[in-house]
Amino acid sequence: MDDRICIDWNLMNDFIIDVFEKYGVPREDAAICADVLLESDRRGIESHGMNRFKPIYLDRIKNKTLLPVTNIEIVKETPTTVVMNANNGMGMVASHKMMTMLIEKAKTCGMAGGSIFNSTHYGIAGYWSTMAAKEGLIGITGTNARPSVAPTFGVEPMMGTNPLTFTMPTDEEFPFNFDCATCIMQNGKIEFYDRMGKTVPEGCVTDENGNTMTDPNKILKDMRAGKAALLPLGGPGEENGGYKGYGFTTVVEILSAALSGGPFLKALSGIDENGKPDMYRLGHFFFVINPEFFMGLDTFKKTAGEILRQLRASKKAEGHDKIYTAGEKEYLSWLERQKKGVPVGETIKKELVQLRDECGLTQYRFPFE
C-alpha cells in the first residue's frame, strides 16, 4: 500500500467522464458511470472502483462487448414494474434509469420491481439499493455474472458470484447497506491472497474432484481453465450450511434471468462458441419498498437504527473491541478518504497516464507526475 497516492475526487471524476466521452459514451451517461465507480472507492471497495475502469469498461468498449451508447428499451411497464432491455450498453446507465423509475413508482404505489436483460457489469450492487435508501425507501437488488460458483456437492463453475443486496434507511448518518457476493470470496480476494503470499482459507475453493484448494496462484490459473470453482457461503457439503449459501446464489440466478427471460449459468461466460469474446448479456433485478406504506419512515428508521446500535453494543469476543454493522466500514472509509482523495497504486497510475495520452486530454496533470 505504500506506493499509493491519493488523487482529488473532483479531478478523478472529471477525468473519468472525459475519458468515457472519448470512448463514445454520452457525457450524461459518463457522469453516472463515474459516480458509480468512484462510490466504490469512497466505500473502500477498491475491487469495483478505479481498478475496473480500464479492464472492465474501456477495454470492453474497445473489443465491442460493451456498447458505449446505451439504447435502453422499455419492454414492459406497469404502475409497479419495469422490464428493460439494455441492448448490451452500459449496465450502470440502464440501472440508473431503472432505479429512477422504480423510486417514483414506489413513492406512488408503495412497492415496485424491475428487471434488466442484455446488460453488462452494473458496478457495486449496493449503489442501486442506496439510491432507494437516499429517498427513504428500502432497496433490494442482485445480478447474475460469469459462472464461477459450484453448487453443493458439485465442482463445476455454474453460477455467478451473484450478490444479494439490501439497503435500508436508518436514523443514523449512514444507511444499513448489506452488499455482498453470495459465495465466500470472489476472484479479487484470491488475487489479494496471491499478492500477499498467503494461502486461501480451507473450504472456499474446490478443485475438479471436490477437494479444497488453498494455493491462490494455482486457484487463479485453474479457475481460468474452468478446473476450479468458488464455493457458496457456508463452504463445501452441508455440514456448515453450504447448501444455504448455494440457495441464496440460486435465488439470485433465478431472479436475474427469469423475470426478464434472459440467459443464465454457462450462457454468461462472455465467450462465444469459437472462444472469442462475446456479449455478456447479464440480468439484474431490483425491488423497492416504501416504508410510508407500512408504519411510516420515521418508525422504520428509528427501529432499524436501534437494532444496529444494540448489536454494536453487545458483548465482544476476546481480542475484539468492535462489532460492525453492514455499511459501517464503508461509511468509515468515506470519512477517512473524503479529504484525502482516491488512493491509486502503480497499475492505476500507469493506466491514468496512458489513457490521458491516448485520449489527448492534455489538460490533466496527476499529482504523482
Added chain:
Amino acid sequence: MDDRICIDWNLMNDFIIDVFEKYGVPREDAAICADVLLESDRRGIESHGMNRFKPIYLDRIKNKTLLPVTNIEIVKETPTTVVMNANNGMGMVASHKMMTMLIEKAKTCGMAGGSIFNSTHYGIAGYWSTMAAKEGLIGITGTNARPSVAPTFGVEPMMGTNPLTFTMPTDEEFPFNFDCATCIMQNGKIEFYDRMGKTVPEGCVTDENGNTMTDPNKILKDMRAGKAALLPLGGPGEENGGYKGYGFTTVVEILSAALSGGPFLKALSGIDENGKPDMYRLGHFFFVINPEFFMGLDTFKKTAGEILRQLRASKKAEGHDKIYTAGEKEYLSWLERQKKGVPVGETIKKELVQLRDECGLTQYRFPFE
C-alpha cells in the same frame, strides 16, 4: 428411527383440529394450523411439525403466552400493502390471512408486501411463500425469533435464527423453495447431534469468550443460560464470510420489526422482567411478486426450471452422485411419505395418547396402541 410408526395423514389432521378446538381455537383456524404443522412433516422438516404441536402451541395456549382466538386487526391497508396486529393469537392464522390478502393484491397490482406484529410462531416460513408459488407468484418471507445468534466478533445471543425464505414457481412438479435459518444451525440440529452422541462441527457455536463449542450437551445447557450463542452462516470472524451470514440475519431482524414498529432482539426473549413467561410479540414480513407483470409466468417457470435442471446435471464432487436444488429433498420426502403417513417417535406417541385422554377424544385409536 426404528421405534417410529406412521400415522395416516387424514387421521392426524382430524386429530390436530379436534385437539386445537378443545384448546379454544376456532375450528376454521385449527384447520389452518393443522395444515401448516403437517406440511412440515410432509416435507421431512420434523423439527417444525408434530414435534412442536404440544410444546410450542398447546403448552403455550395453556400458560397464556399464546391466545387461541386470533383477533386480527388490520392496522393499515393500501392496494399493495398490509400491516396487521396479531394480538398474540396464532401466528399461523394471521399469516394465512396476510398471504391470502397479499396474493390478491399481487394479482391485481404486480407487487405486494405485508408485516405482522404481536405475533407468535408461524410454523415453517416456506409454507407462506409456497402459498404464493401455488398461485404462480414469487413468495418471500422472514420472521424474527427468540435471541440466540451472535453478530460477527460478538458472543451474546442477540438475534433470532431469522429465516429468509424464497419460493418460486417452476415448470417442474415442485417449486424452488429455499427455506432456511440464516445461522449455520438451529437448536433442533444441536439436539440431534446430542441424541446421536456426535460432536457439533467447529465454528457453529461460540462460548461467552468467542471460542468454538462442540459438545452438544454443554451447548444446550449454556444456551439456556445465555452463555453460548449460535453463529451466522459463514462461521466466526470474517475469514470465511461470517459477516455475510450476519448481514442476512440482520436484514431479517430489521424487516421483521421496522415495517411494523414491533419489538426486536432481546425484547423477544419470551421472558418478562420477573423471569416469568411473557408474550412472544414476534414480527414477520411477506413480499409477493407477480411474474405476469414482468415477462410472464410461463417464461419465469421455464427459465427457473432450466436453471435447476442444469445445476443438477453439473459435474459432481467425488463421492457424491446427486446435486439437489432447494425444495427437492422436501418434495422427495413427500413422495416417500404420502402413502405411509406421518412418522412419529416415542415422545409424540405419548403426547398423542395424553392429549386424546385429556381432551376426551375417545373416538381416536392410534395404530401403535
